[in-house]
Amino acid sequence: MTKNLLKTYRTKRKFSKTTEPKGTVDKKHDEPIFVIHEHKARSLHYDLRLEDEGVLKSWAIPKGPSTDPHEKHLAIMTENHPYEYADFEGIIEEGNYGAGNVIIWDRGTFRNLKDRPLKDCIKEGTVAVWLNGKKLHGGYALVRTHFSKNSWLFFKMKDAEAEVDHNILKEMPKSVISGKTVEEIGPKKKARR
Numbered sequence: 001m002t003k004n005l006l007k008t009y010r011t012k013r014k015f016s017k018t019t020e021p022k023g024t025v026d027k028k029h030d031e032p033i034f035v036i037h038e039h040k041a042r043s044l045h046y047d048l049r050l051e052d053e054g055v056l057k058s059w060a061i062p063k064g065p066s067t068d069p070h071e072k073h074l075a076i077m078t079e080n081h082p083y084e085y086a087d088f089e090g091i092i093e094e095g096n097y098g099a100g101n102v103i104i105w106d107r108g109t110f111r112n113l114k115d116r117p118l119k120d121c122i123k124e125g126t127v128a129v130w131l132n133g134k135k136l137h138g139g140y141a142l143v144r145t146h147f148s149k150n151s152w153l154f155f156k157m158k159d160a161e162a163e164v165d166h167n168i169l170k171e172m173p174k175s176v177i178s179g180k181t182v183e184e185i186g187p188k189k190k191a192r193r
């Protein structure tokens, strides 16, 4: 099952040339996990990934997450990523798909706020989850738009965790794993002392 769900991911990559995981673990937990990667490729974006069916269902969000419910940001659904991708940060070398720097900007568990399986919510185009991250907390929604096949909007739901007067991307730019920014994780980092 997982094998088939990762077909596009694997087709796009040469695992002899990238340190990204091939995806061999078929892991299940009581609580599903989410991760948001900050990915400095040709253009900077954030990748939201939600665990479902043993893989990470993924959306690329050019403007990233916001804690302000009025800010609805475009999210492009991309190929499923393997479960192990939740641990990946570092460099995707030149010549590979998505070449650039990647950090784990936030990670944690989530709860599906709908009474249907997440895969059905995705099929129907309305996802609502409660995130328990290190940075993001509370309800977040993904709603499919009619602009194009894979375009969705990602936004904070109105609840006690919403904050309108913050820019969380600027205030909290570092990896929740290494403490490095997406620039610092790169290979051309200047020596620091």
Ligand code: MN
Residues within 6 Å of the ligand: 039, 041, 045, 046, 047, 060, 098
């Ligand atoms: Mn990406």
